[in-house]
Amino acid sequence: MEKENNALFIIFGGSGDLAKRKLYPALFRLFLSGSLKTNFAVIGTSRREWPDDYYQNIVYMAIKNVGKAGDDVRRKFIKHFFYQANDVTDLNHFQILKKRSQSIADKWQITGAWIYYLAMSPNFFGTIAENLAKSNFLDSNHPNRLVIEKPFGHSLSSAQKLNRSIQKAFSENDIYRIDHYLGKEIVQNILPLRFSNPLIKGIWNQKFISNFQITLAERVGVEQRAGYYEEAGALRDMFQNHIAQLISLLIMDEPASLQTKDLVRSKAQALSNIQELDYKNISNNFVRGQYTVGSGFKGYREEEGVAADSQIETYVAGKLSPLAGPLKGVPIYFRTGKRLKQKVTRIDVVFKESTNNIYQSKTISDIPNVLTILVDPISGFKLNYQSKAIGDRQDLQKFSLRREFNVTERQKMPEAYQRLFHDVLNGDKTNFVQWNQLCASWRITDQVIDCWNKQQIPTDFFYPAGSMGPKAADSLLAKDHHFWVFRG
Numbered sequence: 463m464e465k466e467n468n469a470l471f472i473i474f475g476g477s478g479d480l481a482k483r484k485l486y487p488a489l490f491r492l493f494l495s496g497s498l499k500t501n502f503a504v505i506g507t508s509r510r511e512w513p514d515d516y517y518q519n520i521v522y523m524a525i526k527n528v529g530k531a532g533d534d535v536r537r538k539f540i541k542h543f544f545y546q547a548n549d550v551t552d553l554n555h556f557q558i559l560k561k562r563s564q565s566i567a568d569k570w571q572i573t574g575a576w577i578y579y580l581a582m583s584p585n586f587f588g589t590i591a592e593n594l595a596k597s598n599f600l601d602s603n604h605p606n607r608l609v610i611e612k613p614f615g616h617s618l619s620s621a622q623k624l625n626r627s628i629q630k631a632f633s634e635n636d637i638y639r640i641d642h643y644l645g646k647e648i649v650q651n652i653l654p655l656r657f658s659n660p661l662i663k664g665i666w667n668q669k670f671i672s673n674f675q676i677t678l679a680e681r682v683g684v685e686q687r688a689g690y691y692e693e694a695g696a697l698r699d700m701f702q703n704h705i706a707q708l709i710s711l712l713i714m715d716e717p718a719s720l721q722t723k724d725l726v727r728s729k730a731q732a733l734s735n736i737q738e739l740d741y742k743n744i745s746n747n748f749v750r751g752q753y754t755v756g757s758g759f760k761g762y763r764e765e766e767g768v769a770a771d772s773q774i775e776t777y778v779a780g781k782l783s784p785l786a787g788p789l790k791g792v793p794i795y796f797r798t799g800k801r802l803k804q805k806v807t808r809i810d811v812v813f814k815e816s817t818n819n820i821y822q823s824k825t826i827s828d829i830p831n832v833l834t835i836l837v838d839p840i841s842g843f844k845l846n847y848q849s850k851a852i853g854d855r856q857d858l859q860k861f862s863l864r865r866e867f868n869v870t871e872r873q874k875m876p877e878a879y880q881r882l883f884h885d886v887l888n889g890d891k892t893n894f895v896q897w898n899q900l901c902a903s904w905r906i907t908d909q910v911i912d913c914w915n916k917q918q919i920p921t922d923f924f925y926p927a928g929s930m931g932p933k934a935a936d937s938l939l940a941k942d943h944h945f946w947v948f949r950g
């Protein structure tokens with residue numbers, strides 16, 4: 463059984479989609495694991511007026527099919543949920559919310575942290591933080607933690623503005639910026655893979671690694687999120703956060719220890735090692751695209767809520783590389799897009815070919831060694847290597863060592879939000895986005911967007927839904943005599 467936690471959650475955006483799809487199921491899984499048991503309560507807020515029992519029913523529906531448990535367990539869980547209508551711009555509402563929170567905390571004998579979860583429009587993040595401070599939420603003697611969903615800003619300057627207003631109320635130490643990729647099992651496995659295996663640790667440098675290839679391909683289109691996506695686009699939606707975080711994990715130096723402060727320091731440093739991008743560099747090394755009709759799917763411009771002449775990118779590929787450290791100059795190629803051929807999240811670490819090798823004339827694979835970190839939908843690792851073909855001759859054959867997590871193992875893996883909630887409860891900030899990381903990823907994102915804004919959309923901007931994106935993304939690697947290991 464897990465250590466039991468004692469906490470009050472206040473969820474801003476309690477009636478929203480994220481709360482129903484991710485947050486309530488994650489809290490329920492923590493309840494099933496014993497991490498939340500008796501002394502906890504959740505207050506959901508949003509503008510609309512709901513009685514507690516109506517809200518409890520919403521939560522019940524959200525957890526109805528989550529985990530293995532009897533109905534009595536589910537009913538017991540939802541009794542910890544309360545609802546308070548709240549207009550986040552109205553200070554009076556916060557005073558009412560404060561009173562109610564205190565009485566609920568007293569009733570459930572909650573002495574642990576109060577966790578404020580912002581799962582609503584980012585326009586209100588700063589206002590909520592300030593109003594929490596003004597209505598004396600933060601004066602009490604329990605820990606106060608603020609959890610913030612993405613997007614954290616729209617650009618570096620808007621992120622800085624938002625951070626300034628949040629920091630009027632919360633110190634950096636109490637701010638937990640969520641990137642759900644950091645909660646994924648395999649993503650959490652990147653550092654142990656790199657640093658606990660002498661074999662891998664010894665070759666994780668520019669002498670042996672030819673390039674990294676990060677693929678976050680999605681089968682889904684823009685879904686019902688055109689309003690947000692028309693403002694964001696693939697670069698802000700996927701690169702600025704998830705891909706930037708993956709890059710940090712791939713290139714960061716070995717931390718001095720596993721303590722959060724050391725991990726965080728090393729991670730934060732990683733992105734600042736990425737080269738500055740100028741106009742020429744971006745023109746040569748970044749590709750954007752937008753899906754059009756294909757494979758039975760509508761084009762992006764035909765989706766509901768999308769402008770008929772939208773120039774928003776639903777695909778982006780690019781190349782970056784570190785300026786310093788053991789991986790100096792190693793290209794990191796990445797690509798992500800909506801409505802691609804299939805859902806695949808993976809990282810291919812492509813190793814250099816040996817220049818002096820008695821088997822060179824017999825090499826049958828274009829790239830002899832590739833280590834693949836499989837994130838979704840299959841999780842595991844794969845290593846391609848060459849070996850003697852069975853028989854008398856010295857011919858080579860391509861093999862792969864594969865370790866895929868099986869169904870039972872996958873069932874044991876905590877879901878990303880469950881793990882991140884667990885970390886917040888324990889005050890562990892290792893798997894959250896640090897402020898300087900965020901600045902570094904916005905710096906790169908802004909540079910690319912500024913350049914794109916000055917350019918016409920490229921002639922090969924459109925790609926058919928169901929393909930692997932614009933052809934220009936292949937040329938990006940071909941220019942360096944590389945190619946995508948995963949071709950879809």
Ligand code: BG6
Nearest residue numbers: 612642678680682699700807838
């Ligand atoms: C979210 C993006 O952060 O990540 C979505 O806003 C995207 O557009 C999603 O679909 C992808 O996450 P995952 O875990 O399915 O790869």
